[in-house]
Amino acid sequence: MTTAPTHAHDTRPRRPKQERAVRTREKVLDTAARLFAERGYTATSVVDVAEQVGMTKGAVYFHFRNKEAMAVAVVENDHRFWPDLLAEVRAEGLDARETVLRFLDRAAEAFRSDPVVQAATRLRSERSLIGTALPEPYVGWIELLTGLFEEAGRAGRLKEGLTPRAAAHVVVASFHGVQHVSDVLHRRTDLMDRWQELRDITLEAILPRPREGR
Template sequence: MNGKQSTRTLPAGQELKQERAIQTRAQVLTAAAELLSAKGYRNTSMQDVADRVGMTKGAVYFHFRSKEALAVAVVQHHYGQWPNVAENIRASGLGPLDTVEELLNRAATAFQKDPVMQAGARLQLERPLIDTELPQPYVDWTTLLTQLFAEAESAGELRPGVSPEAAARTVVGAFFGMQHISDTLTHRADLHGRWGETRDILFHSLRAGRSAEHA
């Protein structure tokens, strides 16, 4: 090792091949999520996924070595996308507390429309059926919101006396509990209405100055 980083680029043909592989993997992930969300883990096979995406089963196994690996990838994507979404929201100029609110607004929309979000939530409920360890639920969300609430506290946006950690745990519990109830009762048809009610009560309690204004 000479300490120099390689600047060698891939041939154009190899770059194109890698890009196609990335796109194909994403297509397989989405197809699997649609099936897992609708049918559940036990009733979804790798052949089902292959049929859905119009590939051979061997081609699906090229991207995911097992159904367990596919389930893990779905759950990882279910949770892993949100830190980048939060950064994009912050880049638009919103403060930390408004960022939390907008982040959860987008998550509510994703739970209604995004099969990966829907499948990730269902797979967490079906953990006993899956012969592998899934990513631990809710922890990354709680960590992310704790950071944002701590920034809100420093900026004077968080109501005095509210712990950022407690706020994060409470909001995560309320949000994910709300979406689960909505899914159970209406298949998430009323999710935005339920989230609107939950959001208004939560953020009314969290924002600095609200208690004094309405005392």
Template sequence: MTPPALKTPSDVPRGPDPRQDRSARTRELVMRAAAEVFAEHGYRESSVKDVAERTGMTKGAVYHHFPTKEVLALALVEEHYARWPHVLDEVAAMGLSPLATALEVMDRVAAAFGDDPITIAGARLQNEQASIGVELPTPYVGWIGVMTKLFQEAEAAGELREGMVPEQLARLIVASFFGTQHVSATLTGRADLAERWQELRELFLYAIRR
């Protein structure tokens, strides 16, 4: 049996434009409640009714903002990715060295994966794309690009040990971090993520720093 084709984000009908919606705060409330529900139960085991109950709203009120469950899931994943440019800008404004910038960014990402419902839900929904039936952003490649640039700058600044290849380091830290957070989520519900990230951070820094 041929599986149904994935819908692209542009194919998916959306709710009202939040910029013109007088109840934008209600939309944000729905998003946060949905993030908590999806993070706890996953896409298949969650329903719009679950989200409505968590907000104390009716299903109709939720559907006003998000016509379907897949639209709501897509919005959460997009919000998940929309947060990272702000993190990068904030860290860039601190004036740190390239290597310190890379590590500070990852520190903040680790903190978000530890306690931010939208970050956690976005990651889980990304892994459950086959169940959602909507084309989601390709994971990891953006982070690899960001880390590659920072490690190239660190190399130029003389912060890396001889023989370190920025592109390889970028792939390694991204794969190691996201693998670490996945193991932490599976074994402890991310309760030990901060500790596991610090272990990885110290080992990584010891291995690459001049």
């Protein structure tokens, strides 16, 4: 009598299932970001997110244990966005001065149109309503811009007597103030105009245009 073969454990790769889970999590998070940006933290529920995604509440909880975890994940995504954006700008091969300006141009556009950036900004302003700590704001921006202004200084493009960190503090405060005022008054529809004003007045002083022949 022959013995029936013993089936070995299934060792086929599980990547497709894992990739589906990653895509689903990203879809949930993108939807949560859009709702946080539009409605705010307290007016957005897990049920709202589930309905928008077309999932059950339980399926959403599989990816995020609660609404607080969603909020933290949105802000973490925002923090990862800026170094990635800078890498894209650096790939354009611009000089030190133009790299700073191009990065901030792209950042202003992101505040105007990107739901994750908008959601993270609103969540930070509503942090007292969220039952957990969010990643620390602005510090990453200050460090990133300090590095860019250091490069501009080495290239002779930073205003004489101005330290890179002081320049970074001024720009971070001014930039975020401009986007906040634009949001409160006009839902950021005028943000690119307001950014251009800041660019012309403040950035041109911090990063003077090179003189002819230099």
